[in-house]
Amino acid sequence: MELSAAVFDLDGTLIDSEPRNQVMWTWLFERHGAAHDPALIASFAGRRGREVLAELIHLFPGRTVEELFAEAVAYEHGPEAPPVGVVPGAVELVRALHEAGLPLGVATSGQRSYAEGLLDGLGVRDCFGAVVTADDVATGKPDPEGFLAACRGLGVPPERAVGFEDAPAGVAAIKAAGMTCVGVTTTVPAGALAAADHVVANLKEVDVLPGPALRVPGSGPSTSG
Known part of the structure; x- marks a missing residue:
């Protein structure tokens, strides 16, 4: 056909x-002391970041989805962000x-x-x-x-x-x-x-x-x- x-x-x-994106999400979890493993970070692949964060917001007490998403996006422009x-x-x-x-x-x-x-x-x-x-x-x-x-x-x-x-x-x-x-x-x-x-x-x-x-x-x- x-x-x-x-x-x-x-x-x-x-x-x-995606390797850069996974590094960015890892940084977010590490900065907030949130429990994570490679499988959890991999779960962001292909999905809207806000939706995954909403499912995991219990790992970030006192934070909102919008705050966390904006922080993760900001990592994209940092000097240590891996190239794509x-x-x-x-x-x-x-x-x-x-x-x-x-x-x-x-x-x-x-x-x-x-x-x-x-x-x-x-x-x-x-x-x-x-x-x-x-x-x-x-x-x-x-x-x-x-x-x-x-x-x-x-x-x-x-x-x-x-x-x-x-x-x-x-x-x-x-x-x-x-x-x-x-x-x-x-x-x-x-x-x-x-x-x-x-x-x-x-x-x-x-x-x-x-x-x-x-x-x-x-x-x-x-x-x-």
């Missing part, structure tokens, strides 16, 4: 930023799909200013017809609201679209939306993305075929979207 649209997550899917890079093949895939005439969208748990800044930095903002951020939805991933909104913005039924994600919460959101899912193992091992239809190490493994259609390892000539 030929694709009608593609929707990308941002952190960990187009930008290799581009997921291999991300820019090339986005541009190839755009040049093939495929409507493209973004569904991210990041705030709009953050998302727009990253897309501008990648030089691909003009490739996306719909950018849905944490500011645009009532419920974040694993709820499918963001991916469904992106498909609506592109004018394409979700069952005709493919979504790209690096986190279990995002994969669950894509599948709940009724979309085909390609998982990218930039953040978690392949086993954690088992619910995805296809799993790749990075976006260099995804080829654009005439149609347009996608070819990923082990999937045959194209994915169904």
Whole structure:
């Protein structure tokens, strides 16, 4: 089946930023003496920070979600924040799909200013017809609201679209939306993305075929979207 649209997550899917994000959340817990372990920090991946903090607010007596979220975001600009890079093949895939005439969208748990800044930095903002951020939805991933909104913005039924994600919460959101899912193992091992239809190490493994259609390892000539 030929694709009608593609929707990308941002952190960990187009930008290799999850290692930095995990460091930022770790700093937040350490500064407040809040109990944490790697699994707890990993639970932030793919989700809206405010929603995860609301679930864990009992670990931060006397603090509000908004205070904690603002503090964590401020760490992003600190001199000790780890650098971020581009997921291999991300820019090339986005541009190839755009040049093939495929409507493209973004569904991210990041705030709009953050998302727009990253897309501008990648030089691909003009490739996306719909950018849905944490500011645009009532419920974040694993709820499918963001991916469904992106498909609506592109004018394409979700069952005709493919979504790209690096986190279990995002994969669950894509599948709940009724979309085909390609998982990218930039953040978690392949086993954690088992619910995805296809799993790749990075976006260099995804080829654009005439149609347009996608070819990923082990999937045959194209994915169904």
